Amino acid sequence: MKRPTIADVARRAGVSKGAVSYALNGQPGVSEATRRRILDIATEIGFSPSSAARALSGATANAVGLALCRPARTLGIEPFFMELISGVEAELSARSYALTLQVVADPDAEIEVYRRWWAERRVDGVLLCDLRTEDRRVPALEKLQLPAVVIGGPEHTGNLAHVWSDDAAPLVETVEYLVALGHRRIARVAGLPSLQHTRVRTEAFTQVCRRAGLTEAVTVWSDYTGEEGARATRRLLSSAGRPTAVIYDNDVMAIAGLSVAQEMGLAVPADLSxxxxxxxxxxxxVHPPLTALGRDIPAYGAHAARLLLAVIAGQPASGTQDETAHLTPRGSTAPPRSH
Amino acid sequence: MKRPTIADVARRAGVSKGAVSYALNGQPGVSEATRRRILDIATEIGFSPSSAARALSGATANAVGLALCRPARTLGIEPFFMELISGVEAELSARSYALTLQVVADPDAEIEVYRRWWAERRVDGVLLCDLRTEDRRVPALEKLQLPAVVIGGPEHTGNLAHVWSDDAAPLVETVEYLVALGHRRIARVAGLPSLQHTRVRTEAFTQVCRRAGLTEAVTVWSDYTGEEGARATRRLLSSAGRPTAVIYDNDVMAIAGLSVAQEMGLAVPADLSxxxxxxxxxxxxVHPPLTALGRDIPAYGAHAARLLLAVIAGQPASGTQDETAHLTPRGSTAPPRSH
DNA sequence: CTGAAAGCGCTTACAG
DNA sequence: CTGAAAGCGCTTACAG
Incomplete structure (x- = not known):
């Protein structure tokens, strides 16, 4: 099957290629009647402009890049990324933008991908995930002047646009809720310490525990995998004066923690929340269903995509705050039995 | 920052643009010394050829498309797709191919995406997931003559290349294992009946149960979500002569089933495998960990990507069989208590 | 082995 | 409002 070109449309419409281009792009320069006729013919013969030709003529690539820097096994198991991608995609495809995805091994490889995308003019902009505290990717993107939106922040984002969610408030809400239930020994299994949002959460946790007069607030570090989440939980539950409540930085570790509690003969939520x-x-x-901190992740992704398209369109980089996660109590939290 | 072009490289090397192109693409027509010098200069000034210009000159788009036709909520929770994507990506990025991802609502929308990708020359080929029994997408791709690899089969793939895994043998192995443990009432919670691999599994299940003399082999239909998996399990466990073992078509439904068993006071695996x-x-x-049928999904994706690149390179469409899933017994299976 | 030139399919000033 | 033409940055026959 031969792919139709703009010349085919022009010939059938009896106009120049330029006129077809104007008609397709909603530019002035053709009468409304002609535009209508041209669009009808384009639809009829199944014409879509070549993305390559369009990109080459100085227009945009009509594509956005997303590099994911996580090992395959954690990428698969965490619903977060797929949900984010769904939201990004919904927004992009509504505007006929493509999403180019690449899995990378580390931040340096990611910077290399950005450099290549930029040099190849393959994407008009990128979304940056998993913001770190000293993130080399931020200055690298600034230097390339590649439009970008950081999914995270609001700090350490340089001059880049960003969409962020308050990570401190939900932790405060959760600790106060647990304290209200009667818990005094609360632990937290944290995610990767190199990530910026982990730092924000850790600081919030420390502060709210101090404010509540809890002396035994302990944070242990993990990497979002079930194995590490289980190991951290085992360590916590084996210690003298074990916690009566544990807060996990993701769903996967929490489920692993639930499994460890059951394996150790502790009832959830009676012995452990x-x-x-x-x-x-x-x-x-899972059983019992987990009390959790949640928000609309596809909407977060859509929000980021919309902001990126605005930046690509030339709007100044801005930081916008997204919904704050809220606590949904379910069966995994209750007053401690000893209380 | 101005992006370097082939002309910049040519100027600094003191050769023509044509020579640079030959050098970069490993074509004959330049001496080894000149090639070396040109490549060094290209690296030095950070040159990568514009993908748009390349695509427009009749070369390839250097991109491959993947359309996912599942609602956002099941996409996120099933590790399968992200693992598949990781494998596809690893293979593609090693050859500097990009992956273009799109989430679609239904098969017709997916065909529309293929048609657009084809007309826009945006991708050189596509990977097709979730093969159905009467799949309109197959003839549509054949008609477009867009290189494609079906992830599934080996039937109903038309003339398209495909990578498939035997869905019957693992089910036979599982049923025989359960029968050997002493189970006589085995049920299955199946995935979407419109998918081809569901049909293959259902047929295999029916046959092996008949062969083993099980009269009560029952299949109930679900949609891969936890909600539906839980509902199906509740129905099965509430019936007279409830099964002593249940096989689920995915991990998410099995975990939901485990939770339902616990909620109904049944011990796993003593009362239910x-x-x-x-x-x-x-x-x-989860606790207990689930006995499961598994195989290397990233490798499956890599395999499909490799085949697609071969088809794009002009090799004839072929069907190749991938690894067969094997049973890993864990804590969720045991002889039935009543036995 | 190298250079000059056409062409891929668009977009966009520039004349009419 | 429309047409003719240049140009985007490559690749690839075609001469030398």
Whole structure:
């Protein structure tokens, strides 16, 4: 099958290629009647402008890049990324933008991908995930002047546009809720310490615990995988004066923690209360269902995509705050039995 | 920052643009010394050829398309797709191919995406997932003559290349294992009946149960979500002569089933054995860990990507069989208590 | 082995 | 409002 070109449309419409181009792009320069006729013919013969030719003529690539810097096994298991991608995609495809995805091994490889995308003119802009505290990717993108939106922040984003969610408030809400239930020994299994949002959460946790007069607030570090989440939980539950409540930085670790509690013969929630960050269908899948901190992740992705398209269109970089996660109490939290 | 072009490289090397092109693409026509010098200069000034210009000159788009036709909420929770994407990506990026992703609402929208990608020359080929029994997408792709690899089969793939895995043998292995444990009432919670691999599994299940003399082999239909998996399990466990073992078509439904069993006061595996298809880290996350049918999904994706690149390079469409899933017994299967 | 030139399919000033 | 033409940055026959 031969692909139709703009010349085919022009010939059948009896106009120049330029006129077809104007008609297709909604530019002035053709009469309304002619535009209508041209569009009808284009639809009829199944014409879509070549993205390559369009990109080459100085227009945009009509594509946006997303590099994911996580090992394959954690990428698959965390619903977060797919939900984010769904939201990004919904927004992009509504505007006929393509999403180019690449999985990278580390931040330096990611910078290399950005450089190549830029040099190849393959994308008009990129979305940056998993913001770190000293993030080399931010100055690299600024230097390339490649339009970008950081999914995270609001700090350490340089001059880049960003969409962020308050990570401190939900933790405060959760600790106060647990304290109200009567818990005094609350622990937290945190995600990767190199990530900026982990730092924000850790600081918030420390502060709210101090404010509530809890002396035994302990944070242990993990990497979002079930294995590490289980190991951290085992360590916490084996210690003298074990916690009566644990807050996890993602759903996967919380489910692993629930499993460890059951394996150690502890009843949830009577002996141990559990709270998961990243509420997802996984949290409702287990027994008891997990109390969780959640928000609309596809909407977050859509929000970021919309902002990126605005930046590509030339609007100044801005930071906008997205919805704050809220606590949904379910069966995994209750007053401690000893209380 | 101005992006370097082939002309910049040519100027600094003191050769023509044509020579640079030959050097970069490993074509004959330049001496080895000149090629070396040109490549060094290209690296030095950070040159990568414009993908648009390349695509326009009749070369390839250097991109491959993947359309996902599942609602956002199931996409996120099933590790399968992200693992598949990781594998596809690893293979593609090693050859400097980009992956273009699009989430679509239904098969017709998916065909429309293919048609647009083809007309825009945006991709050189596509990967097709979730093969159906009467799949309109297959003839549509054949008509477009867009290189394609079906992830599934080996039937109903038309003339398209495909990578498939035997869906019957693992089910036979599982049923025989359960029968050997002493189970006589085995049920199956199946995935979407419109998918080809569901049909293959259902037929295999019916046959092996008949062969083993099981009269009560029952299949109930679901949609891969935890909600539906839970509902199907509740129905099965409430029936007279409830099964002593249940096989699920994915990990998410199996975990939901485990939760329902616990909620109904049934001990797993003493009162009820559970087997999950799609072994993933999720299966090891719960308590007891789930006996599961698994195989290397990233490798499956890599395999499909490699085949697609071969088809794009002009090799004839072929069907190749991938690894067969194998059973990993864990804590969720045992002889039935009543036995 | 190298250079000059056409052409891929668009967009966009520039004349009419 | 429309047409003819240049140009985007490559690739690839075609001469030398």
């Amino acid at each position: 559990l709270v998961a960050w990243d509420d997802s269908p996984l949290c409702r899948l | 559970l087997v999950a298809w799609d072994d993933s880290p999720l299966c090891r996350l």
